[in-house]
Amino acid sequence: MQAENWGRIKELLQKVLQLEPSKRRKFLDEPGISLEIREEVESLLAFEEETEDFMSLSASVFSKDFFSKDEQVTNSLIGQRIGNYEIVAELGFGGMGAVYLATRVDGKFSQRVAVKMLKREFNTEKIRRNFKREKEILATLAHPNIAALLDAGTTEDAVPYLVMEYVEGEPIDKFCRENALTLNERLKLFNKVCEAVAFAHRNLIVHRDLKPSNILITKDGKPKLLDFGISKLLAADSEDESMITNLGAMTPQYASPEQIKGASVTTATDIYSLGVILFKILTGNFPYNFENKTNGNLLKEITDSEPTVPSQAVRAGKNEEIKIISPSQLKGDLDNIILKSLSKEPERRYQTVEQFSADIWRFVDGLPVAARPATFLYRASKFYGRNKISVLAAVFILLSLLAGITVAVSQANAAKAQARIASEAQHQSEIETAKAKSEEEKAKKISRFMAKIISYANPVWYAEGAKFNGEAKVIDVMDDLGEKIDVEFAGQPDVQSELHHKFAEVYNFYKTGARAEGAREKELYHAKRAFEFRKQYNGEKHELVAKDLFYLVSAGAVESGEVNDENYAKTLAKAIQMMRETNPKNLNLPYMLSAYADNLTSPYFSEQNHETYLQAAIPPTNEGKYQLAERYYKEGLPVYWEHYKEFNNAIVLDECNLAFVLVKQKKHAEFEEHYQICKQRWVNAPPNPEYPKSSLDFIEEILAENRLRF
Amino acid sequence: MSERQTSEITQILQDWNDGNEDAKEKLLPFVYDELKRQAGFLMSSERANHTLQPTALVHEAFLRLSEQTGIDWQNRSHFYGIASRLMRQILVDHARLHATAKRGSNAIHFSVDDLQIPVEERAGSILVLNEVLERLEKLDEQQAKIVEMRFFGGMNNGEIAESLDISERTVGREWQSVRLWLYRELNQK
Numbered sequence: 053m054q055a056e057n058w059g060r061i062k063e064l065l066q067k068v069l070q071l072e073p074s075k076r077r078k079f080l081d082e083p084g085i086s087l088e089i090r091e092e093v094e095s096l097l098a099f100e101e102e103t104e105d106f107m108s109l110s111a112s113v114f115s116k117d118f119f120s121k122d123e124q125v126t127n128s129l130i131g132q133r134i135g136n137y138e139i140v141a142e143l144g145f146g147g148m149g150a151v152y153l154a155t156r157v158d159g160k161f162s163q164r165v166a167v168k169m170l171k172r173e174f175n176t177e178k179i180r181r182n183f184k185r186e187k188e189i190l191a192t193l194a195h196p197n198i199a200a201l202l203d204a205g206t207t208e209d210a211v212p213y214l215v216m217e218y219v220e221g222e223p224i225d226k227f228c229r230e231n232a233l234t235l236n237e238r239l240k241l242f243n244k245v246c247e248a249v250a251f252a253h254r255n256l257i258v259h260r261d262l263k264p265s266n267i268l269i270t271k272d273g274k275p276k277l278l279d280f281g282i283s284k285l286l287a288a289d290s291e292d293e294s295m296i297t298n299l300g301a302m303t304p305q306y307a308s309p310e311q312i313k314g315a316s317v318t319t320a321t322d323i324y325s326l327g328v329i330l331f332k333i334l335t336g337n338f339p340y341n342f343e344n345k346t347n348g349n350l351l352k353e354i355t356d357s358e359p360t361v362p363s364q365a366v367r368a369g370k371n372e373e374i375k376i377i378s379p380s381q382l383k384g385d386l387d388n389i390i391l392k393s394l395s396k397e398p399e400r401r402y403q404t405v406e407q408f409s410a411d412i413w414r415f416v417d418g419l420p421v422a423a424r425p426a427t428f429l430y431r432a433s434k435f436y437g438r439n440k441i442s443v444l445a446a447v448f449i450l451l452s453l454l455a456g457i458t459v460a461v462s463q464a465n466a467a468k469a470q471a472r473i474a475s476e477a478q479h480q481s482e483i484e485t486a487k488a489k490s491e492e493e494k495a496k497k498i499s500r501f502m503a504k505i506i507s508y509a510n511p512v513w514y515a516e517g518a519k520f521n522g523e524a525k526v527i528d529v530m531d532d533l534g535e536k537i538d539v540e541f542a543g544q545p546d547v548q549s550e551l552h553h554k555f556a557e558v559y560n561f562y563k564t565g566a567r568a569e570g571a572r573e574k575e576l577y578h579a580k581r582a583f584e585f586r587k588q589y590n591g592e593k594h595e596l597v598a599k600d601l602f603y604l605v606s607a608g609a610v611e612s613g614e615v616n617d618e619n620y621a622k623t624l625a626k627a628i629q630m631m632r633e634t635n636p637k638n639l640n641l642p643y644m645l646s647a648y649a650d651n652l653t654s655p656y657f658s659e660q661n662h663e664t665y666l667q668a669a670i671p672p673t674n675e676g677k678y679q680l681a682e683r684y685y686k687e688g689l690p691v692y693w694e695h696y697k698e699f700n701n702a703i704v705l706d707e708c709n710l711a712f713v714l715v716k717q718k719k720h721a722e723f724e725e726h727y728q729i730c731k732q733r734w735v736n737a738p739p740n741p742e743y744p745k746s747s748l749d750f751i752e753e754i755l756a757e758n759r760l761r762f
Numbered sequence: 763m764s765e766r767q768t769s770e771i772t773q774i775l776q777d778w779n780d781g782n783e784d785a786k787e788k789l790l791p792f793v794y795d796e797l798k799r800q801a802g803f804l805m806s807s808e809r810a811n812h813t814l815q816p817t818a819l820v821h822e823a824f825l826r827l828s829e830q831t832g833i834d835w836q837n838r839s840h841f842y843g844i845a846s847r848l849m850r851q852i853l854v855d856h857a858r859l860h861a862t863a864k865r866g867s868n869a870i871h872f873s874v875d876d877l878q879i880p881v882e883e884r885a886g887s888i889l890v891l892n893e894v895l896e897r898l899e900k901l902d903e904q905q906a907k908i909v910e911m912r913f914f915g916g917m918n919n920g921e922i923a924e925s926l927d928i929s930e931r932t933v934g935r936e937w938q939s940v941r942l943w944l945y946r947e948l949n950q951k
Contacts, residue, residue, distance in 0.1 A: 058901050065939045096942040103945045105873040107909075110916040111853055114872050115888060117881045118856045 057089070064093050069100075133157060134167055134213055135205055153218060165202060168214040190280065193255060197248035198277045219276040221268030228333045235377050238333050239412050242326075245275045246409035249326065252280055253319045253405055260317055262325035263306040264332065305338055309355045309396050320398035323408055327393030327401070331359075334382060335366040336373035339394055359394045362387050384564075385421045392423035403674070413741060494544050501540050505529055527567060530555060534574060538581070549585035549600070552578040556603050572608070579607035595638055598630035602644045624648055645688070673709060678716045685710040701740055704733045767792070772831040779837070786844065793841075794848050796823045820845035820915045839917075839925035843907070846915025853914065854892045860885035870948045872913070887948075894947045898940070905940040908933060 064085065068076050076097070080090050129139045129152060137154035143166060152167045190201040203215035222230065224245070228238050245267055249259065259266075259280055266278045304312075308324035311317060331339045339359035363382035366374055389411050395401045402408040402423075411421045507514035508529050511522030520528055534555055541547045559575035562568060583600040590596055601611065601623060610619035611626065628644050635641075673681040689706060708730035714723040731752075771792050777785035797820070820842045860881050868879055870887045879887075891913075899906040907926060911917045919937070923930040 062902065062905075062936075062939055065942070066935045069935075069938055096939075096946060099942050099945050103941050105871065106941055106945050107872045107913055109872050109874060109876070110912075111849065111872075111888070111914045112916060114876060114884060115853050115857070116877065118853070118860060118885065 057092075060089055061092050061096075064089065065096055068093060068097065129169065134169075134207055135203060135215065137165055137167060137215060139167060154215070164218045166199075166216045166218045168216065169207075169211055190257070193252060193257060193280055195248055195251045197244060197275050198252065198280055201280075216278070217276075219268045219270065219278065221270040221276060223264035224267040224269055224275065224329065225264040225333050225336075227269035229336070229372050232372075232376055235334070235381055236416055238377075239416055241269070241273070241275065242330055242333065243409045243412055245277065245329075246326065246405050246412075248275065248277050249322055250405040250409065252277075253322070258317060258319055259322050259325075260311075261306075262322055262329065264329060267329070304351060304354070305342060307351075307354065308398075310398060312351050312355050318398060319405070320401050323393055323401050323405055324398075326405065326408065327390055330393070331362055331365070331390050334373065334377055334386065334390075335362050337365040339365070339390075355396070359391060362390050385415045385423070388423040389415065389421055494541075494547060497541055497544065498547065501533075504533065508532075527558065527562065530558060531574075534578065545585040545589040549582050549589060549596075552582035552585065553600060553603065556582055556607060560603075560606060576607045576609055579603045580609060583611075593630055593634065595631065595634040598627050598634060598644075599638070599640050601627035601630065602640060602647070605647070642688075673713055676716075678713045681713045682710065682717070685713060701737065704730060704737065707733070768831060771827060775827075775831055786840075790844070790848065793823060793827070793845055794852070796827060797845060797848055798852050820849060820917065839921050842915055842917050842921055843911060843925040846911045846917065850892070850895075850910055850914040853888055857885035857888040857892075861889055890948060891944075894944060897947070898944070902940070904928075905936050908936050909940060909944065912937065 064080070068079055071079055080093065085093075129150075130141065132139050134154065136156055136158045138157045139152045139154045141153040143151040143153050150169050152169065154165050154167045156163045156165070190204075194200065199217040199219050201214060201216055204213065206212050221227070224241070227233075228241070233241065249262070252259065257280060259277070261279060262277075268276050268278065270276060306325045306328045308317075308321045311321055328339060331337070337360070339362075340353040340357055341360070342353065363379040363384075363386070366377055366382060367379045389408075392411075393401050393408055402411070407422070411423055414421045504516065508516045508520065508524040509522055510517040511520075512518075516529075516532065517524070519532075537548060537551050537555075541551070556575050556578035559571045559578060562571040563575065579600070583597070583604045586594070586597050586600045604611065605620060605624050605627065609615065611623045613619045624644065624647060628641070628648060631638055631641050631644060685706060689703065689710065707726050711723055711727040711730050714726060771789070774785045774788050774792075778789070823845055824838060824841055868876070868883065870876075870890065872887070872891075876884065876887075895906055895909060898909065904926065908922055911922045911925065912919075917925070919930050919933045923933045926933070
């Protein structure tokens with residue numbers, strides 16, 4: 053073929069490819085196109101379908117194994133003796149060198165080990181010296197879920213090596229998939245991994261390269277973590293640090309943004325990698341779209357892009373996981389937990405692996421988790437969800453109506469009686485009579501409304517009943533009657549507010565799930581009405597007004613002005629303030645405060661501007677602002693104890709925290725008092741996997757340490 | 763990399779930044795070494811099993827050389843272009859070591875399914891591609907360059923466009939059409 057011919061063919065080919073198939077023939081029918089050229093174009097077009105994924109790999113992937121083969125041949129050490137071990141087989145070949153299976157040769161007992169021989173690049177004087185020192189530290193890392201470092205040294209020709217416990221197992225992601233583990237099984241397995249990582253962190257060892265291939269699960273389902281501290285050991289040589297980072301001793305898919313940027317690596321780095329691993333085992337995907345990305349873009353993706361929401365990733369993936377784990381199981385709490393661990397800024401992740409793990413346990417147990425999106429609707433909806441309002445919705449409505457009737461009727465009777473007694477005082481009597489009339493009126497209206505509800509159950513006599521064939525659910529009735537409340541109960545703000553309040557409560561629950569459509573709008577409608585009528589009846593400042601103001605915020609509205617963060621904060625703060633002033637023991641107060649605390653990172657919710665509550669005590673505790681923390685604990689704890697009369701681990705932990713804050717301020721007598729409450733309650737606590745008894749050891753240690761310094 | 767080498771590369775890059783085109787040539791051996799070293803690591807079996815991402819060695823090489831020298835490099839896409847060429851050379855050299863037959867019985871797709879094909883046969887495919895590319899170079903230099911950059915360099919259309927100083931749209935169209943031709947040439951007897 054001539055080059056000039058190709059120019060013409062190419063031009064036509066490119067034009068034709070832009071056209072829809074149906075229009076192509078006509079295009080090629082043009083008289084200016086010679087038969088020869090046309091045939092050539094058509095011959096190429098014929099391959100269009102076949103070439104769909106042609107050259108979709110890059111050469112570097114297509115040519116895998118081209119290189120390792122060479123190195124494997126030259127590096128084979130099989131049969132050689134390293135220290136007390138003889139190499140029997142090669143296990144694999146990685147970034148740092150080859151890994152061999154070896155057995156003990158000094159005959160005392162047969163033990164299989166993995167020997168890691170390091171590549172020559174790592175064979176520097178500094179690393180050799182570090183080996184000796186770090187060996188001692190790694191040897192202290194004795195944990196059943198961590199593969200032990202048994203020995204380290206250098207061969208006769210000065211090649212550094214490590215002898216590790218040999219682990220037979222599958223990478224965690226593969227294990228979960230092949231054994232079709234359920235969501236809870238996966239979470240529990242993951243938590244075991246967290247325990248091991250937490251143990252290492254307490255020993256001041258950061259892994260830096262956590263990934264599924266370093267987390268093997270043995271046949272009996274026990275996790276074993278490999279290569280702890282190895283990357284640190286190698287990176288201790290500053291000259292080689294960049295090499296490790298770039299060469300990929302670190303696996304880019306699991307690397308944290310700070311690792312990629314070359315910032316300092318801390319325990320938060322491991323928390324991030326654990327987050328990616330959890331993401332992977334629950335969704336089968338990575339949090340970022342790595343497909344068709346070159347390495348440079350891949351790293352940029354990690355540092356710059358927002359991660360995919362896990363529940364959406366499992367939906368999008370064509371993976372096995374979708375058969376076992378549904379998006380709805382991940383939506384909400386697990387999304388929040390994972391996304392928190394994947395925060396770009398290390399300080400926004402969980403502070404410790406224990407906290408990460410504890411949150412997962414809380415999810416498993418159906419308790420509210422600490423991770424949440426920046427919204428304060430969260431706590432309220434969790435509370436309702438846990439208490440299964442769906443089942444109770446019917447009961448609530450009926451009870452509230454029945455209570456309404458009883459109250460109305462008895463008030464009417466009382467008013468009548470009073471009217472009789474007060475007959476001698478004419479003006480008084482008139483007032484009382486009017487009141488009695490109004491109460492009677494109210495009772496009638498309620499009866500009528502009640503009758504209307506009941507008619508929904510009768511498909512033969514009533515249109516309402518026929519509409520649902522007699523099978524209306526309470527929520528159907530509410531949908532129908534919601535807008536009639538103000539017609540039926542015109543002039544009865546107490547009934548109006550109470551009914552609107554109950555309706556808002558129910559729609560809050562329905563905001564997610566099958567009947568979510570329109571629920572948000574309805575919740576907002578009823579919450580607004582409830583608040584207005586409540587004020588009409590109870591005045592501007594009342595316990596119930598405070599409560600409805602909170603409901604208004606929960607429904608996504610503010611008291612006045614534009615709906616924005618600042619006005620949310622103002623409205624919520626006002627509700628809290630009002631509740632504190634009218635009834636500080638109201639059980640809504642902890643939830644209101646909690647909603648507030650959920651948003652402390654927003655500048656509008658800062659503690660300088662408004663009062664906060666117990667959860668707000670945690671940041672100042674960690675920052676050493678003990679006086680402030682003490683104030684929050686002392687304010688929050690009595691409210692909590694009022695609410696949870698029985699044992700509650702979280703509150704006991706807060707008692708312990710208060711004790712800690714007191715000891716830090718050298719308030720000895722008070723410290724002893726709260727410390728005893730903490731200790732006694734903890735020791736007598738019913739078993740709870742989320743709060744193992746051993747967690748007190750940790751607290752005790754800290755406290756003991758601080759007591760010693762009196 | 764030794765200190766001496768680092769300072770040498772720094773100087774070369776500096777010269778290149780200053781517009782001295784000869785510097786490009788001097789850089790080749792260093793880039794070649796760097797690519798080869800990384801290819802050895804990145805294309806070892808363990809690593810490649812982990813990820814089927816188009817690992818762009820040229821990016822890695824660029825990152826490493828620029829980080830080592832601390833130079834704010836103006837000619838990134840040109841560097842990628844050069845590195846793609848070298849990468850092709852490295853892979854073809856290696857393929858020669860492994861290839862037992864020039865053409866296997868499988869159709870050549872260079873897609874994920876091909877990873878099941880034995881190394882020897884894949885190596886053969888690389889050699890066949892190299893020959894076809896040599897023919898394409900005579901027919902249409904620009905298209906040959908695009909194939910080299912995409913396949914051997916792992917570069918994306920934007921980077922290729924920048925390196926060749928053409929529009930990204932043109933790169934897309936050229937690629938779309940040349941693929942058909944390549945496929946036919948590779949797979950016809």
